[in-house]
Amino acid sequence: MYDKEKQLIDAYMRGTVSRRSMIKGLGAMGMTAATASVLVNAAATRALAQSGFDWQKHSGTTVKLLLNKHPYTDAMIANLDNFKALTGMDVVYDVFPEDVYFDKVTAALSSGSSEYDAFMTGAYMTWTYGPAGWIDDLNEYIFDDAKTNPDYNWGDMLEGVRKSCAWNGQPGGELGSDDAKQWCIPWGYEQNNLTYNGAMLANAGVAVPTNIDELVEAAAAAQAGNEGIYGIGVRGSRSWATIHPGFLSGYSNFDQKDLNVSDDGKLSAAMNTEVSKEFHRKWVKMIQDSGAPDWSTHTWYQVGTDVGAGKSAMIYDADILGYFMNGGGNAMAGELAYAPFAANPAASAPTPNIWIWSLSMSTFSRQKDATWYFLQWASGPEHGLFGASQMDFVNPVRSSVWEDAGFRKRLSDAYPGYVEMHDVSAPGASIKFTAQPLFFDLTTEWAATLQKMVANQVPVDEGLDELAESVDAQLKDAGLG
Amino acid sequence: MDQTSTLEKVLRRVAISLVILFFMFPIFWIVLMSFQTNETILRVPPSVIFEPTLSNYVALVTGKLETQAGTLEINFMSNLWNSLFLSAGSVAVGLILGIPAAYAFGRIKFRGSEDIAFTLLSFRFAPPLLVLLPLTIYFQKIGLADTYFGLIWVYQLIVLPLILWIVRGYFEDIPADIEYAYRIAGHSWFSTFRTVALPLAMPGIAAAGLLAFIFAWNNFIFALVLASADKQPVTVGALAFVTASGIQYGQVAAGIVLSILPTLALALYAQRYLVEGLSLGAVKG
Numbered sequence: 001m002y003d004k005e006k007q008l009i010d011a012y013m014r015g016t017v018s019r020r021s022m023i024k025g026l027g028a029m030g031m032t033a034a035t036a037s038v039l040v041n042a043a044a045t046r047a048l049a050q051s052g053f054d055w056q057k058h059s060g061t062t063v064k065l066l067l068n069k070h071p072y073t074d075a076m077i078a079n080l081d082n083f084k085a086l087t088g089m090d091v092v093y094d095v096f097p098e099d100v101y102f103d104k105v106t107a108a109l110s111s112g113s114s115e116y117d118a119f120m121t122g123a124y125m126t127w128t129y130g131p132a133g134w135i136d137d138l139n140e141y142i143f144d145d146a147k148t149n150p151d152y153n154w155g156d157m158l159e160g161v162r163k164s165c166a167w168n169g170q171p172g173g174e175l176g177s178d179d180a181k182q183w184c185i186p187w188g189y190e191q192n193n194l195t196y197n198g199a200m201l202a203n204a205g206v207a208v209p210t211n212i213d214e215l216v217e218a219a220a221a222a223q224a225g226n227e228g229i230y231g232i233g234v235r236g237s238r239s240w241a242t243i244h245p246g247f248l249s250g251y252s253n254f255d256q257k258d259l260n261v262s263d264d265g266k267l268s269a270a271m272n273t274e275v276s277k278e279f280h281r282k283w284v285k286m287i288q289d290s291g292a293p294d295w296s297t298h299t300w301y302q303v304g305t306d307v308g309a310g311k312s313a314m315i316y317d318a319d320i321l322g323y324f325m326n327g328g329g330n331a332m333a334g335e336l337a338y339a340p341f342a343a344n345p346a347a348s349a350p351t352p353n354i355w356i357w358s359l360s361m362s363t364f365s366r367q368k369d370a371t372w373y374f375l376q377w378a379s380g381p382e383h384g385l386f387g388a389s390q391m392d393f394v395n396p397v398r399s400s401v402w403e404d405a406g407f408r409k410r411l412s413d414a415y416p417g418y419v420e421m422h423d424v425s426a427p428g429a430s431i432k433f434t435a436q437p438l439f440f441d442l443t444t445e446w447a448a449t450l451q452k453m454v455a456n457q458v459p460v461d462e463g464l465d466e467l468a469e470s471v472d473a474q475l476k477d478a479g480l481g
Numbered sequence: 482m483d484q485t486s487t488l489e490k491v492l493r494r495v496a497i498s499l500v501i502l503f504f505m506f507p508i509f510w511i512v513l514m515s516f517q518t519n520e521t522i523l524r525v526p527p528s529v530i531f532e533p534t535l536s537n538y539v540a541l542v543t544g545k546l547e548t549q550a551g552t553l554e555i556n557f558m559s560n561l562w563n564s565l566f567l568s569a570g571s572v573a574v575g576l577i578l579g580i581p582a583a584y585a586f587g588r589i590k591f592r593g594s595e596d597i598a599f600t601l602l603s604f605r606f607a608p609p610l611l612v613l614l615p616l617t618i619y620f621q622k623i624g625l626a627d628t629y630f631g632l633i634w635v636y637q638l639i640v641l642p643l644i645l646w647i648v649r650g651y652f653e654d655i656p657a658d659i660e661y662a663y664r665i666a667g668h669s670w671f672s673t674f675r676t677v678a679l680p681l682a683m684p685g686i687a688a689a690g691l692l693a694f695i696f697a698w699n700n701f702i703f704a705l706v707l708a709s710a711d712k713q714p715v716t717v718g719a720l721a722f723v724t725a726s727g728i729q730y731g732q733v734a735a736g737i738v739l740s741i742l743p744t745l746a747l748a749l750y751a752q753r754y755l756v757e758g759l760s761l762g763a764v765k766g
Contacts, residue, residue, distance in 0.1 A: 070725050094710040097720035100701075107706040111617040115626070115709075228525055301728050308727065309523035324726035329519045392726070 053149040058370035059088025066119035068101040072188045075387035109134040117365040123356045126183035135360045137181035141372040160430035161186045171436040172261035184358035185379045186397040191352040192249040194339045195322025200313040212343040219290035222313035231290025233303040233315040240443035246316030248353040250343030252432040259434040269468035338417040340424040351428040514734035537735035560718025568697040571636030579644035587652030613706045640693035651685025691751040715740045
């Protein structure tokens with residue numbers, strides 16, 4: 001690097017020059033924004049090295065990662081050279097498409113393979129991997145000063161997100177309890193809120209809905225007021241993934257749960273209460289009146305593609321799905337906006353259920369300390385800020401990144417309402433499911449019941465009673481109920 | 482003398498055209514999609530009129546995929562090569578092992594022959610995942626995990642039973658008298674196999690080889706579980722276009738077109754060979 005550029009970046013790191021002045025200055029020196037941001041991160045990495053922590057302790061070691069094809073992965077790979085320079089370590093990785101990714105993870109872990117040291121996972125999956133003894137409790141590393149750099153700042157992680165990755169392994173055990181094990185480190189996460197097409201709502205003369213009744217009406221009005229579209233996109237396939245986004249976020253806003261946990265730790269179905277039935281009735285009506293005609297096949301991809309292509313007026317799904325659909329080659333790029341959504345009119349704020357892409361360490365790794373060096377760097381504040389402000393590492397899981405003025409401005413300029421939506425929702429954002437080993441089976445059955453209700457094969461009340469009965473029976477069979 | 486009326490001929494051709502159109506339409510639509518951008522593919526209503534682009538093919542060949550999330554690296558051509566290598570390699574090994582075995586099962590009666598043949602066939606019945614997890618552990622211990630050699634070995638689970646059972650039927654259909662006549666003329670057993678039986682069974686061998694190649698080509702679970710990303714076939718690689726930031730329909734379509742080509746070329750070639758082999762058959766029914 002040329003001295004002038006280096007001096008300017010170091011001045012920015014010391015805080016004597018603003019980010020805007022630095023970028024402007026680098027631009028005047030003929031440097032592109034992308035190159036400048038990599039260099040800025042290199043300077044941040046140099047600053048890390050000055051903390052007194054021995055980053056070179058595992059120099060010469062190679063760690064191998066198993067990663068999902070995702071923008072978070074791309075952001076990490078783009079910044080990886082800085083980690084290599086900082087530590088003298090090498091990092092190799094296998095990237096697999098999401099459709100087959102978890103099959104690969106399960107095969108690698110269940111066979112006890114030591115090929116991969118760390119891997120990406122969802123927090124729900126750790127409810128299987130943790131008790132099976134396939135992944136390590138990362139508390140042993142996070143709170144060890146000899147292994148974790150002093151700038152790691154674990155407390156900077158958003159509380160609801162951090163706790164959602166920790167479980168004590170007891171069926172029904174509270175996430176993030178004092179005795180919980182940190183099965184994974186949050187990396188990036190998704191809240192479930194509204195992404196809407198402002199022009200379509202304006203055409204129909206409806207305001208952005210703020211509760212479930214308004215949502216049902218607005219979806220119907222948007223469909224009627226715009227030719228060739230449907231009102232609202234929500235997932236509908238026979239999968240646990242149909243329950244966890246908008247549906248569970250709205251459901252839990254009415255203080256409803258999936259399961260009850262008794263004092264003696266026994267679990268029982270909780271989805272056939274009167275409040276739950278009322279919520280289900282509204283949800284089913286919304287899909288019947290204004291959902292996708294082929295709703296029962298809709299997954300993440302169809303919900304996102306349709307709002308991006310202008311085939312639906314709104315989605316109640318992951319905020320980053322709306323984020324992705326507002327750019328690139330989508331017909332509606334630049335036309336989408338965002339709003340927090342509290343389904344319950346009496347609720348003070350949204351309570352979105354969340355999906356967390358996280359990092360876990362394989363129990364079978366033969367170089368765990370070196371692997372932890374990678375994990376703490378990849379989930380650290382420097383990489384978090386780089387990824388969020390220069391790549392699509394959104395939503396960041398650290399408060400410090402959300403407080404960064406440059407990041408907030410970048411988001412607000414291109415994604416109207418996104419920052420405000422996050423600020424309003426984040427305090428109530430966490431995993432709303434009860435952690436237990438039958439999670440995938442029971443939640444998939446819930447989705448199947450929802451399909452029957454929408455198809456009018458079973459009335460809502462009867463369907464929920466039958467579902468609760470089946471859930472209770474399965475919990476009893478498994479010794480959990 | 483041809484008794485078919487003109488009307489009947491026309492109706493027959495119309496009917497054949499309709500059937501061809503029905504079966505070929507999905508392929509035709511995929512080919513059209515492969516020359517479009519995501520935006521034109523997803524427009525409402527869909528249309529066959531568009532400005533064609535080669536960008537999808539360029540992305541696959543150059544390995545650079547432009548998405549909402551920026552430029553992504555893709556390894557489709559490497560996946561295509563892996564599929565070719567794994568399928569061709571495993572069919573070659575399957576033919577070398579399977580043809581003599583099929584001849585033995587078809588011609589020589591020995592104790593337990595049916596049981597052994599059925600055991601080999603039963604490899605096709607086992608759910609792949611049931612076999613793969615224990616295999617992963619063994620492969621890691623003996624150093625075969627994540628190697629082409631190990632994969633071609635495992636692919637025998639698919640191709641060997643297929644080749645063995647199809648070719649065995651062809652050998653059984655060849656009258657033994659032809660071979661006896663050749664043997665009486667003083668030729669060895671191996672010479673008889675090579676000069677008489679093998680050419681006569683060639684249509685069956687071609688059909689079995691083609692079918693085994695297609696089955697091997699379509700497999701994806703073996704490499705997914707047993708190998709790293711750099712050894713994945715096209716069936717796994719094609720899924721890379723389904724990303725969290727959207728489905729790249731144009732590239733998916735271009736990927737399908739490219740991945741169909743080797744099997745299509747082989748099928749066309751083998752079809753000619755099959756007809757030739759049948760017409761040269763020494764035995765009349």
